[in-house]
Amino acid sequence: MMGSRIGELLLLVCLLMALSGPLMGMRDRDDHHGDEGEEEKEVPFEKRFLLQRKQEVVRTDAGDVRVVRGFAYQVGVESPMHIGFINMEPSSLFLPQYMDSTLTIFVRKGEARIGWIHKAKLEEKEMKTGDLYVIPAGSTFYIANIGEGQRLRLICSIDNRENMGRKPFQSFFIGGGLNPTSIFAGFGPKTMATALNISIPELGEFMSRQVKGPIVYANVTKTKSLFNQNHGRRQEDGEEDESAATTTTSTWTWAWRKLLRRVTRSRSSNKTGKTVHFPDVYNLYKRKPDFENKYGSTMSLYDNEYSPLGIPNISVYLANLKAGAMLGPHHNPTAIEFGIVLVGSGSIEIVYPNGTTAMVATVGEDDVFWVPQYFPFCQIASRNGPFIFFGFTTASRDNKPQILVGEGSVFTTMNTDVMAMAFGVPTQEFDRVRKAQNGSVIFSSPGAAPADMDEGGEGAGIRRFGGI
Ligand SMILES: *[C@@H]1O[C@H](CO)[C@@H](O)[C@H](O)[C@H]1NC(C)=O
Ligand SMILES: *[C@@H]1O[C@H](CO)[C@@H](O)[C@H](O)[C@H]1NC(C)=O
Ligand SMILES: *[C@@H]1O[C@H](CO)[C@@H](O)[C@H](O)[C@H]1NC(C)=O
Ligand SMILES: *[C@@H]1O[C@H](CO)[C@@H](O)[C@H](O)[C@H]1NC(C)=O
Ligand SMILES: *[C@@H]1O[C@H](CO)[C@@H](O)[C@H](O)[C@H]1NC(C)=O
Ligand SMILES: *[C@@H]1O[C@H](CO)[C@@H](O)[C@H](O)[C@H]1NC(C)=O
Numbered sequence: 001m002m003g004s005r006i007g008e009l010l011l012l013v014c015l016l017m018a019l020s021g022p023l024m025g026m027r028d029r030d031d032h033h034g035d036e037g038e039e040e041k042e043v044p045f046e047k048r049f050l051l052q053r054k055q056e057v058v059r060t061d062a063g064d065v066r067v068v069r070g071f072a073y074q075v076g077v078e079s080p081m082h083i084g085f086i087n088m089e090p091s092s093l094f095l096p097q098y099m100d101s102t103l104t105i106f107v108r109k110g111e112a113r114i115g116w117i118h119k120a121k122l123e124e125k126e127m128k129t130g131d132l133y134v135i136p137a138g139s140t141f142y143i144a145n146i147g148e149g150q151r152l153r154l155i156c157s158i159d160n161r162e163n164m165g166r167k168p169f170q171s172f173f174i175g176g177g178l179n180p181t182s183i184f185a186g187f188g189p190k191t192m193a194t195a196l197n198i199s200i201p202e203l204g205e206f207m208s209r210q211v212k213g214p215i216v217y218a219n220v221t222k223t224k225s226l227f228n229q230n231h232g233r234r235q236e237d238g239e240e241d242e243s244a245a246t247t248t249t250s251t252w253t254w255a256w257r258k259l260l261r262r263v264t265r266s267r268s269s270n271k272t273g274k275t276v277h278f279p280d281v282y283n284l285y286k287r288k289p290d291f292e293n294k295y296g297s298t299m300s301l302y303d304n305e306y307s308p309l310g311i312p313n314i315s316v317y318l319a320n321l322k323a324g325a326m327l328g329p330h331h332n333p334t335a336i337e338f339g340i341v342l343v344g345s346g347s348i349e350i351v352y353p354n355g356t357t358a359m360v361a362t363v364g365e366d367d368v369f370w371v372p373q374y375f376p377f378c379q380i381a382s383r384n385g386p387f388i389f390f391g392f393t394t395a396s397r398d399n400k401p402q403i404l405v406g407e408g409s410v411f412t413t414m415n416t417d418v419m420a421m422a423f424g425v426p427t428q429e430f431d432r433v434r435k436a437q438n439g440s441v442i443f444s445s446p447g448a449a450p451a452d453m454d455e456g457g458e459g460a461g462i463r464r465f466g467g468i
Contacts, residue, residue, distance in 0.1 A: 049350050049359045051083070051338075051368040057168070060213035062092035063145075067168045068368045070160060070338075079160055080394045081314070082168040083338060083368050086143070086154040088112075093218035094143040095176060095210070101169040102159040102312040103135045106284070106390065108342065110152035113220070116141035118279075130285030132301070132316060134308035137162050140174050144220040155340055157392040159312040177210030279308045284318055284390075295325035295442040296381075303396040313396040320388045321346065321381035326445035329378045329404040335395035337371045339379075346387035347450050350377040362450055376404060383449045407440035 051068045058065035065086050070079020084103070088094065088110075096115075105114070107127045114133060115124040117140045126146065127133060135141050137159065145152035158169050176182030184192055185207055193203045210216070282301070289297035300317040303310035315335070319327055329351075339348075345364040350371055352358045362382075363369060371377050381387030393399055403409040411419075412434050420430035437443070 047359070047361055049348070049369050049371060050361055050363065051370060054085070055168070058214050060215045061089075062212070062217045063088035063094070063215035065215075067158065069168050071370055079370075080336060081160050081312075081338065081392060082158040083340060083392075084154075084156045084158050084168075085366070086152075086156065088143070088145040088152040088154075088215060089217070090145060090147065090149050090151065091217055091220055092145045092152075092215055093220055094215050095180065096140055096142040096174040097171045097180075097214070098138050098140045098174070099135075099158075099169050099171055100137055100163040102137045102162070104157040104159075104309070104312055104314060104316070104392065105133050105135065106155045106316070107131045108153040108155050110145060110150045111147035112152050112154065113144045113146050114141060115144075125281050127281050128283075130283045132282045132284055132306070134279070134311055136311050142175075144218070146220055148221070155390070157312065157314060157338070159314075161313075171214070173214065175210070176214075177208055179211050180214045182207065182210075282306045282308075284316065289320075291441050293439070293442055294322075295439075295444050296321040296327070296386075298327065298441070300393075300399075302398060304398075310396050313394070314392050315395055315399060316390070316392055318388070318390045319379065321379065321386060321442065323381055323385050323387075324383045324444065324446045324449040325387075326380045326443045326448055327378055328406050328409075328441060328443050329376050330401045331374055331376045331404065332371065332393060332395075332399055332401055333374065334397070335393035335399040336373050337391060337393045339369050339371075339389045339391035341365050341367045341387070341389045343388040344381060344385045345450075346379055346381045346389075348377065348379050350375055380445055380449050383446065403441055406437050406443065409440065 049071075051071060054066045054068050056064060056066050063086070065084060067085075068083045070082050071077070086094070105127075107129050109129055111129075112127045113124055114127060114135070115122055116135055117123070125133060143152075143154070160168070164170055171180070172183050173180040174182060174184075176185070187195070189200050189203055192207075193200045196203065198206070284299075284301065287299055287301065289299045291298050296319065298317065298319045300315055301309065302315045303313075309315060317337075321327060341363050343365065345362065347360065347362045348369055349360050350358040352375070358375065361369070379387070379389070405411045416431055416434065417427055419434070420427040423430060425433075
């Protein structure tokens with residue numbers, strides 16, 4: 001009887017919340033929602049490999065999550081990943097949850113603490129700009145913005161190969177209440193009260209507090225954080241000091257910490273725990289480039305150097321082109337590539353197998369592009385500044401991009417006589433062309449570089465037949 005009354009109460013509050021939901025809560029724009037129409041639209045020729053639909057999946061006062069869904073809607077083939085952008089205001093917390101997708105998180109700007117449960121232990125990592133970390137599907141994690149007065153900006157790949165349905169990903173909130181709904185709300189009150197060993201009124205109170213959505217403002221500071229206190233206490237493995245906890249933090253905060261601890265402890269049989277190996281954070285900006293010359297640098301990171309990347313089976317790369325430089329024509333023999341522009345602007349050219357232009361597009365900060373396996377492509381920095389982009393490829397093993405032009409490339413390494421015959425020119429003539437470019441990989445290309453990157457610029461078109 002008690003249970004059903006609580007249930008009714010919860011239902012009533014839920015209804016109220018649902019009515020006011022759009023003002024404050026999580027917006028879950030599902031497939032049936034508004035922007036369906038866009039799918040029908042013809043993707044313009046010059047933008048075919050740009051991923052433009054940034055779908056807002058979470059928005060609260062304290063932050064938002066936008067997802068660029070992979071290319072399924074453009075080419076009708078399931079995309080191996082989506083790209084997520086997480087923005088969090090200073091002193092905010094992304095509530096504990098697990099997902100049906102592995103996240104590879106890159107800190108674009110700011111400082112974060114990520115806590116997740118790995119081998120039945122709570123592991124907390126502090127991350128700063130340039131850091132990379134992998135949260136496997138199904139692991140419960142939280143993200144806190146601990147940069148004082150700083151916004152936190154994260155970019156992540158959201159693996160699409162293990163997820164459950166048509167949504168880009170599905171969150172299962174551990175901590176929550178009315179918004180987001182904790183997965184615990186789905187159990188009967190009696191079940192849950194018994195499981196937590198609290199009374200049903202206590203449970204009703206406990207499960208109806210959180211109304212602020214998946215990202216909330218919270219007192220998270222770098223030093224002496226509530227999370228670290230939690231960590232310390234957990235290791236003593238004593239009974240929870242509930243009265244102390246309630247006096248220092250809100251009931252709600254205490255409650256989910258307690259939950260997290262319970263989950264952690266109940267699965268943890270190894271009390272020593274010190275020897276459990278946690279994967280480390282990897283800083284991409286501290287790594288030496290694989291290739292570098294005076295026009296720029298590139299690097300790729302595979303799971304042989306950072307084993308967590310083997311979980312989603314992806315690799316990560318970073319390219320830095322100086323103003324006016326070109327990352328020459330190349331292709332990926334074993335991978336689909338996704339790129340996100342971090343700094344500056346430039347143009348991207350992609351070519352179809354039949355030798356026609358697939359895309360010539362100018363891109364700027366935050367734009368997302370993709371390149372199919374085998375398709376030749378190149379990137380060119382605008383003349384007025386560097387062009388830095390970062391991204392993911394679907395190969396965890398060495399996907400050595402095949403360089404098509406320049407010193408040591410396919411073009412210069414292939415048999416000269418055969419190449420001359422192929423182009424139908426005298427060998428000497430081919431040889432002269434072959435030797436004309438003595439640079440490699442990244443070239444100076446003032447002639448090709450777009451001057452100004454106002455949208456719709458046709459930047460690179462002028463050099464279509466100029467280079468070779
Ligand atoms: C449940 O809580 C009561 C006190 O509220 C305690 O005496 C009892 O040992 C607890 N049971 C379990 C299984 O934790
Ligand atoms: C946040 O936590 C710190 C340290 O625990 C404390 O000194 C401060 O008063 C707290 N601020 C708020 C607004 O609760
Ligand atoms: C705890 O883990 C360590 C290292 O993994 C192992 O050597 C030890 O036997 C474990 N202890 C128990 C009680 O499982
Ligand atoms: C990762 O790739 C390897 C080889 O390509 C494959 O054997 C393995 O099943 C893949 N793992 C996942 C989780 O997709
Ligand atoms: C080349 O291939 C593309 C994509 O398959 C196609 O749209 C285009 O019509 C082809 N062009 C020629 C000249 O065959
Ligand atoms: C390429 O050749 C030019 C002159 O022909 C020379 O100035 C330049 O240093 C060479 N570059 C490289 C990378 O060898």
